[in-house]
Amino acid sequence: QVQLVESGGGVVQPGRSLRLSCAASGFTFSSYGMHWVRRAPGKGLEWVAVIWYDGSNKYYADSVKGRFTISRDNSKNTLFLQMNSLRAEDTAVYYCARDRDRLDNWGQGTLVTVSS
């Protein structure tokens, strides 16, 4: 069955960096676009970034553009999110999700807390 497992979250000071990973299994990872979506405490879901199946295109929400970088390693079935210049408003649970014309499978999420 499809499984997505995020890791790499934690507590980080404002201005610092963090790298999230999403390990995929149970499907042909290299055939699907992948997304990062986050949910801040007490708020709704917010789309963060997408990367095409082959890594050829990447797009970002305005709120993270220039600070976050999405990437993937299809040989290791892994999705990444490099987060730089973190801000308090980036505090959220970060989910990776598979795109099949809908976000049909999500990981359990990893919590990122940006605080001094």
Added chain:
Amino acid sequence: QSVLTQPPSASGTPGQRVTISCSGSSSNIGSNTVNWYQQLPETAPKLLIYSNNQRPSGVPDRFSGSKSGTSASLAISGLQSEDEADYFCAAWDDSLNGHWVFGGGTKLTVL
């Protein structure tokens, strides 16, 4: 400030039917299909409805979706206590380079 607009809360008693609305615009719901997600506390969002009214396998037929113009709705009939959760609508938005947009979520309480 979510792109799609949902009521923040809804409630019903066991056995009742409840509906949750989702309003968008021509660049998202008006030109693309709508998906609905259920999120229980401390769990990942689960796809409940896709392509406006399709249920993934395993989702009970108590859950149904519809869309008209730039609005959509989720209906839950025969409400059960385990339906208490947050519900989000989502649609692809054609603006910029294209991206997913979500509603702010509706907290469903089973009284």
